[in-house]
Amino acid sequence: MKRIVTALAAAMTVALGGSAWADGQLNLYNWGNYTNPELIKKFEKEYNVKVTVTDYDSNDTALAKVRAGGHGFDLVVPSANYVQIWVKEGLIAEARPDQMENFKNVDERWVNVPWDPGRHYTVPWQWGLTGIIVDTSLYKGDINTSSIFLDPPKELVGKINVAPEMNDVLYATIKYLGGDWCTDDREFLKKVRDKLVEAKPKWIAMDYGTIEKFASRDYGAAYYWNGAALRAREQNPNVKFGYPKEGFPFFMDSVALLKDAKNPENAKLFMNFIMDPQNAALISAFAKYANGIKGSEQYMPEDMKGAPELVVPEEFQKSGAFLESCSPEVHDLYTRIWTDLLK
Amino acid sequence: MASAQEAAEAAARSDVRNRWLLSAPALLIIFFAAVGPLFIMLAYSFMAKGDYGDVKFGQFSLDGWFSVLFERDIFDDTLSLADANLSVFWRSLKLSVMTTAVTLFLGFPTAYFIATRPPEKRETWLFLITIPFWTNLLIRTFAMQEVIRNEGILNSVLLALGVIDRPIQIMFTDTAILFGMVYVYLPLMVLPLYAAMDKLDFRLVEAGYDLYATRFRVLWRIIIPLVKPGIIAGSILVFVPSLGAYVIPRVLGGGKNMMLGNYIELQFGQGRNWPLGAAISITLMAVVMVALLFYVRSATRGEAGREG
Amino acid sequence: MKARHFDISAQPGFATVAMLTFVLLYLPIVTLVVYAFNAGNSIALWEGFSLRWFISAAQNERVQEASIRSLVVAAIAATIATLAATMAALATTRTRPYRGLTFKYAFINQPLMVPEIVTAVALLIVFSRIKVWTGYSGIGYLLAAHTAFCIPFAYLPIRARLEGMDLTLERAAADLYARPWMTFRRVTLPLLRPGIIAGFMLAFVISLDDVVITEFVKSAGQETLPTYMLGQLRRVVTPEINAIATAFLALSVAIVTIFFFVNRKKA
Numbered sequence: 001m002k003r004i005v006t007a008l009a010a011a012m013t014v015a016l017g018g019s020a021w022a023d024g025q026l027n028l029y030n031w032g033n034y035t036n037p038e039l040i041k042k043f044e045k046e047y048n049v050k051v052t053v054t055d056y057d058s059n060d061t062a063l064a065k066v067r068a069g070g071h072g073f074d075l076v077v078p079s080a081n082y083v084q085i086w087v088k089e090g091l092i093a094e095a096r097p098d099q100m101e102n103f104k105n106v107d108e109r110w111v112n113v114p115w116d117p118g119r120h121y122t123v124p125w126q127w128g129l130t131g132i133i134v135d136t137s138l139y140k141g142d143i144n145t146s147s148i149f150l151d152p153p154k155e156l157v158g159k160i161n162v163a164p165e166m167n168d169v170l171y172a173t174i175k176y177l178g179g180d181w182c183t184d185d186r187e188f189l190k191k192v193r194d195k196l197v198e199a200k201p202k203w204i205a206m207d208y209g210t211i212e213k214f215a216s217r218d219y220g221a222a223y224y225w226n227g228a229a230l231r232a233r234e235q236n237p238n239v240k241f242g243y244p245k246e247g248f249p250f251f252m253d254s255v256a257l258l259k260d261a262k263n264p265e266n267a268k269l270f271m272n273f274i275m276d277p278q279n280a281a282l283i284s285a286f287a288k289y290a291n292g293i294k295g296s297e298q299y300m301p302e303d304m305k306g307a308p309e310l311v312v313p314e315e316f317q318k319s320g321a322f323l324e325s326c327s328p329e330v331h332d333l334y335t336r337i338w339t340d341l342l343k
Numbered sequence: 344m345a346s347a348q349e350a351a352e353a354a355a356r357s358d359v360r361n362r363w364l365l366s367a368p369a370l371l372i373i374f375f376a377a378v379g380p381l382f383i384m385l386a387y388s389f390m391a392k393g394d395y396g397d398v399k400f401g402q403f404s405l406d407g408w409f410s411v412l413f414e415r416d417i418f419d420d421t422l423s424l425a426d427a428n429l430s431v432f433w434r435s436l437k438l439s440v441m442t443t444a445v446t447l448f449l450g451f452p453t454a455y456f457i458a459t460r461p462p463e464k465r466e467t468w469l470f471l472i473t474i475p476f477w478t479n480l481l482i483r484t485f486a487m488q489e490v491i492r493n494e495g496i497l498n499s500v501l502l503a504l505g506v507i508d509r510p511i512q513i514m515f516t517d518t519a520i521l522f523g524m525v526y527v528y529l530p531l532m533v534l535p536l537y538a539a540m541d542k543l544d545f546r547l548v549e550a551g552y553d554l555y556a557t558r559f560r561v562l563w564r565i566i567i568p569l570v571k572p573g574i575i576a577g578s579i580l581v582f583v584p585s586l587g588a589y590v591i592p593r594v595l596g597g598g599k600n601m602m603l604g605n606y607i608e609l610q611f612g613q614g615r616n617w618p619l620g621a622a623i624s625i626t627l628m629a630v631v632m633v634a635l636l637f638y639v640r641s642a643t644r645g646e647a648g649r650e651g
Numbered sequence: 652m653k654a655r656h657f658d659i660s661a662q663p664g665f666a667t668v669a670m671l672t673f674v675l676l677y678l679p680i681v682t683l684v685v686y687a688f689n690a691g692n693s694i695a696l697w698e699g700f701s702l703r704w705f706i707s708a709a710q711n712e713r714v715q716e717a718s719i720r721s722l723v724v725a726a727i728a729a730t731i732a733t734l735a736a737t738m739a740a741l742a743t744t745r746t747r748p749y750r751g752l753t754f755k756y757a758f759i760n761q762p763l764m765v766p767e768i769v770t771a772v773a774l775l776i777v778f779s780r781i782k783v784w785t786g787y788s789g790i791g792y793l794l795a796a797h798t799a800f801c802i803p804f805a806y807l808p809i810r811a812r813l814e815g816m817d818l819t820l821e822r823a824a825a826d827l828y829a830r831p832w833m834t835f836r837r838v839t840l841p842l843l844r845p846g847i848i849a850g851f852m853l854a855f856v857i858s859l860d861d862v863v864i865t866e867f868v869k870s871a872g873q874e875t876l877p878t879y880m881l882g883q884l885r886r887v888v889t890p891e892i893n894a895i896a897t898a899f900l901a902l903s904v905a906i907v908t909i910f911f912f913v914n915r916k917k918a
Contacts, residue, residue, distance in 0.1 A: 027871035032882015037713065052872030053713065055882030060612040064396055065867065068775050070782025072871035085395045158512075164598045166613050190418045205515045205597025211887045216695035218492060218514065231887055235692055328394040328615075335614040336414075342601045342609075343427040359749045365742035366755055369735040369802050376799035377762040380773035449672045452662070456669035459660040466848075471673065473852050475680045477903035478896040479721075480860040481880045485888065486679035486896075489686070489695065496682060526679065529672070530856070531804075534849040538808040541845050542815050549659050562662055572814050576807040579763065580853075587766025589863060594884075608768045608863075617772075624769035631764045632757070 023048045026266040029066070029073040031253065032057055034126075036286035043273055049266050066091055066258060074261040075270060077125050080252045081167065081323045083115040095257040095268055097123045102275035110252070110292040114322060122254035123271045124292035126227075126283060129250045129312070129320055130168045132242035133222040133229045135214060143242030144316065146176040149223045150199050157202045159220030161213065164206040166338045167323055168249050169196070172223065175247025182326040184333060193337045200341060214239050225251075227288040230309040241309040243316035250320045252292065381628075388621035396615040407618030411626055428606075428623065435603040438517060439585040442524040446532040446581050447574070449525070454536035454573075455566075458543065465541070472533050480527060484594045487523050488514065491595075515597030523591040531580040539573025540566075575638070583631055603627060684900065687893035694890050704894035713879065714895055720790075721859055721876040728794055729854035732801035733809075736850055737843070739802075740809040745818060760807075762800045770800070771867035778868055788870040796868050797858045804857050805850035812846025 024047075028035065032055035040051050054073065056062040059082045065071055067089060078086055086092045097103055098111075098119045106124060116122045134143045139155045149160050150173060162169060171181055173196055179188050204219065210228050213219040215235035229241040255274065257267050273279055280291040281299030290310050297305060304310060312320065326334065391404035414425040457468040475483065490496050491513040498510040513519050543566065551561040567574070589604035596602075601609065603623070610620030687705070691698030708714050736759075743755050762770065774796055782788045820842070824834040862877040869878060880892060 029871065032879070032884070033887065034882075037711070054869065054871050054874055055879060057866075057881050057884070058612055060396055060615070061866065064611070064772070065775060065779075067397060068779035070779040070788050070870070072782075072788045074871075089395060161597075186418050200599065203599065205599060207515075207593070207598045208884055209594075209888055212693050212695060212889075215693045216492065216494065218695075228887070235696075331615065335609075335616065339427050339606075339609070339614070342599070342605075343430050358746070362742040362746065362749070363751070366739040366759075369739035369759055369806070370755065372731075372735060372795065373759060373762060373799050373802055376774065376795040377765070377770060378758065380777040381765065381769070383776050384769060384773050449668060449675070452665035452668035453672040455662060455665050469849070472676070473856065474900065474903055475676050476856045477859065478680070478683070478899050479877045479880070481862065481877055481884070482683065482892060482896040483679065485694065485892070486683040489682040490679050492695065494695070496678060526675065529676065531853065533672075534853055535808045535811050538812045538846045538849045539815065542812065542842075545660060552659055558662060569815070572811045576811045579760070580804065580807060583763045587768070589766075589768060604766050604768060607766055611768060611772050620772070621769075624766060627766060628764050628769075635760075635764070 024266045025049065025263050026051045026270055027072055027074045027263070028053050028077075028270070029056060029062060029071070029075065030077045031055065034077070034253075034287050036282045039274070039279060039282040039286070042279065042282070043270060046273070047266070047269055049263075049269070051270075063089075063091075069260065072262065073258055074263045074267040075255055076258055077253045077255050080113070080115045080250075080254065081325045083122060083254060083256065084325055086256060087116075087121060091259060092121055092256040093259045093261070093264070094120050095264075095271060096120055097271050097275070100268070100272040100275065102272050105275050105277055105280075105293050105295060107292050107294050113252070114324065116254065122256045123275055125253045125255050125274070126287060126289035126291050127250065127252035128226045128289040128310075129243075129248055130163060130165070130172070130223060130225055131229070131248050132244055133210070133214070133224050133232060134240055134242060135217070135220045135236065135238050136240050137238040138220045143240060144245050145242070146172045146223070146244040146246050146248075148221055148242065148244075149203065150176050150195060152199070152202045152221070156221045158204055159218075160203045161205045161207055161210055161219045161222040161224065162203050163208070163210075163222070163224050166334060169223065170334050170337065171249045171321075171323055172244060172247065176244075181321070181323060182330050184330050189333060189337060193340055196337070196341050206342075211235065225289075226309040230288045230304070230307050233309070234303065243312060243319060245316060245319050247319050247321065250322050252322070384621045384624060388618050388625055390618055392616050392618050394615075396611070396617060398617050404618065407616070407620075407622040410616075410619045411622045431601050431603060431606045434517070434600065435586055438520055438524065438602065439582050439588075441521055442528060442585045443532075443578050443582045445521070445525045446529050447578065450529060450532035450536055450577065451574075454533045454540055457533075457537055458540035469534075469537060472530050476530050480590055481594070483527055484523055484591055487519075487526050488595060491519055491522055514595070515599065517596065517600065519595040519597075520588075520592050520602070523595040524585045524588060527591060528581045528585060531584070532577040535576035535580060536570065536573045539570040539576075543569055579635065586627070586631065680900070683893050684897050686890050687897040689890045689893075692889055694888055694893060704890040705898070708891050708894045708898065711891070713874065714876075714891075717874045717876045717879040718895065718899070720873070724790070724793055724797055724875060725855050725858035728797035728801050728858045729805070729851055731794075731798045732854045733805045733847060733851040735798075736802050736805035736854075737809055737847055740806055740813050740846075741839075744810055744813040745816070760803045763803045767861075767863040770796075771864045774864065775867040782870070790873060792868050792870070793865060793873060793875075796864050797861065800861070800864065801854035801858050805854040808849040808853065809843065809846040812843055812849075816842055 026049050028051060030053060035053050040053060043049065044051055059079055062076055062078065063082065063085065066073065066076060106119065110124050111119055132143050132148045134148060138159070139153055141153060148156065149162055152160055170192065173192050174181060174183065177188070177191055177195060179185070183189070210219060210222050210224050211232045214232040226241055229239065233239040255271055257264060257271065261267055274283065275293060277293050277295040278299050280293035280296040284291045284296065284304065285301050288304065387398050388407045389403060389405070390398040390400065391402040391406065393399050410425065411428060412425055413422055414427065415422055457465055460468055493510040493512065493514065501507045502510065513522070547565055547569065548561055551565045556564070587604040588602055589608060592602045592605055607620050607623055610616045610623065686694050688700050688702065689697055690701035690703065739759055743752060778792045820838050821834050824838050829837070860877060862881050865875050866878050866881065883892065
């Protein structure tokens with residue numbers, strides 16, 4: 001019995017106690033499976049700071065938890081369309097990354113972004129887009145269109161997975177039907193809903209975890225993120241990625257400093273650290289998305305250099321857009337449509 | 344005489360007091376970390392919803408409760424019963440009842456089988472029931488996925504046996520959710536059933552046979568009534584969590600059709616309608632509690648009747 | 652002719668269903684374990700035998716930390732919950748109805764009536780306040796939350812066991828002038844043991860499983876295995892998860908076996 005107690009006590013110290021070997025602490029709150037452990041190790045070594053990584057699985061969970069307080073996090077990585085909400089709710093601090101040493105490495109394209117003009121709050125983490133993934137052994141036609149999931153060809157019916165992301169799905173559908181994002185035109189939205197309700201029986205799932213299901217041939221097509229397409233292709237060479245010409249959403253997740261951070265100095269060190277091309281390449285090497293730091297390509301793993309999923313072809317550049325956050329009233333309408341779809 | 348009665352009353356009072364003391368730790372922990380905080384939910388259900396989730400603190404509103412029952416058509420503003428809520432509720436109820444029934448059907452014979460092994464073997468069988476459940480729910484759900492996939496074990500075996508000539512699509516259907524819930528909640532049925540059966544007095548069974556009862560009559564008239572507390576406990580343990588299941592419908596159901604757990608999560612998450620989420624939750628709790636009250640009442644009344 | 656042995660405890664078909672149940676229980680587990688040894692990246696396509704995922708899991712510090720944390724939290728929460736539940740079960744059974752009995756019963760079972768997400772959000776709101784006020788944001792909150800929702804799971808089997816135990820033996824012990832504590836230890840407790848074991852195991856498993864409440868209650872650096880896996884779900888699932896699960900299985904089998912032998916010796 002005594003031995004069990006001793007063993008338990010030892011295990012508890014590991015599990016419950018924080019270690020005190022480092023000069024400082026840094027608590028990163030990030031999407032799950034999104035942080036390269038090598039990046040963390042490198043940072044810990046360079047600055048002698050102990051870093052903990054804690055995961056979330058949706059923007060709203062992260063927002064709810066941080067807003068409630070007492071969380072102990074220093075840095076968070078919200079998506080572009082949420083950054084302004086974090087600012088409005090007074091949750092993130094003006095860390096002024098634009099005045100940091102490594103800021104010169106940030107690609108001009110990602111400096112004056114609508115959700116954070118001039119980058120007073122956030123540092124780019126990774127960016128990508130939601131598009132079409134198709135197993136071309138099943139379907140040979142044009143894949144650069146949202147009709148793959150909204151008016152599916154018969155070869156793909158019953159084999160389509162759609163990411164359960166309200167904004168991304170509604171955006172593609174609104175664009176597909178020729179409307180504008182954040183529209184509150186009821187006539188038009190009714191068409192949007194009917195289109196989705198009509199298409200849903202032809203889908204097999206609305207789920208995450210797409211990559212392995214292309215490998216196992218459970219899915220034949222998907223409306224999903226490009227980084228996942230890259231990984232799916234590595235497991236099933238028939239998988240190709242398409243850019244919906246009607247319109248598709250870009251996303252960028254950016255690192256922000258929380259107002260109630262306990263270790264703001266270490267957090268700023270980290271923000272500066274990830275703007276270094278070599279370190280940014282580590283981020284990308286892990287989750288397979290582009291990062292927005294100039295010169296990081298040369299440090300990236302072979303499979304990512306010039307990958308067709310990561311380089312948006314010139315002709316489709318203008319079809320992509322960043323989603324702004326719609327007004328609460330419009331958001332409400334969109335939620336209702338979403339509920340109608342999922343009920 | 345009078346003093347004896349007084350002494351008896353005092354003893355009874357002290358017994359009740361001791362019983363309160365004895366249950367105090369459980370009551371306190373539950374109050375602090377489960378029930379107490381729920382009052383916040385009640386308050387939240389009567390507030391106006393915040394723009395980006397949460398509520399506008401102190402702003403009274405009945406919108407949340409209104410939307411539980413009714414919905415204004417988004418397009419022509421007509422008022423109707425909240426069809427979305429009802430269909431989600433109905434699907435959850437249906438699947439939970441089926442889950443409970445199937446786990447009882449499988450769990451009862453299993454628990455009985457274990458309880459009738461020689462005493463030294465029972466614990467081994469019991470451990471066999473629990474071992475799969477030392478891996479967590481998410482992993483078990485994934486494992487289930489491997490079994491019911493189109494190219495999974497189940498379909499392969501059926502194909503090989505010639506029962507079917509092409510794979511049945513089970514994955515991403517309500518059947519998949521049912522499979523998953525039965526699999527995940529089965530030990531919650533077996534363990535309490537076993538606990539009740541383990542102390543079954545087989546002399547009563549023997550008496551039944553002495554009176555020329557058939558095996559079925561013995562089961563129905565003697566064994567089942569005796570282990571009724573176990574059946575009730577098991578059914579509650581399976582039914583209620585399946586009603587609020589979240590992970591299983593998401594992974595096995597493919598997320599296309601929500602159950603109540605997912606619907607509530609939507610309101611607290613992407614939907615940003617916390618008052619509605621709170622109101623639905625309270626409604627659900629109320630329904631479950633009323634149902635249980637009736638269930639427990641009728642079950643105990645039946646027992647009292649037999650004893651009397 | 653020799654009279655056929657009549658087994659009074661047998662019921663037709665029960666053994667078959669029981670065996671079917673065991674097959675059903677282990678079929679997914681077997682698949683899970685098999686794919687842990689997959690050489691490929693997939694949890695669905697077999698590409699040959701390899702130990703690479705075990706090595707990768709063993710080198711993953713976050714997985715190790717999360718696993719230990721999960722086990723420790725489950726052990727502590729289940730122990731406290733079983734203690735509290737046993738006391739509560741003793742207090743609510745084998746008595747004439749008294750005021751508050753139904754209330755207690757309903758109250759203890761309350762955590763079962765509530766979908767996890769509701770408790771999770773409610774706890775987030777309340778615990779966050781306390782975290783801000785006290786400045787303490789340690790593991791205590793997670794333990795409290797887990798203990799609370801484990802109590803009803805431990806309580807139900809213990810209560811079910813107690814309800815059918817009559818008081819004859821205890822009365823006999825009391826007649827022989829055994830002190831109440833002695834009676835409890837020597838008479839009640841041994842009879843109650845199967846219920847307590849069932850209750851503890853349920854509580855332990857339930858705590859080990861919890862995703863939603865933990866997700867909302869955890870503070871920085873308090874990842875448990877389930878919340879870690881929930882995070883993985885969104886990107887890609889590799890056999891590493893199977894390897895972790897297999898390691899957990901092996902560990903549980905080991906613990907159970909040790910437990911078994913210790914028990915044997917005592918008996």
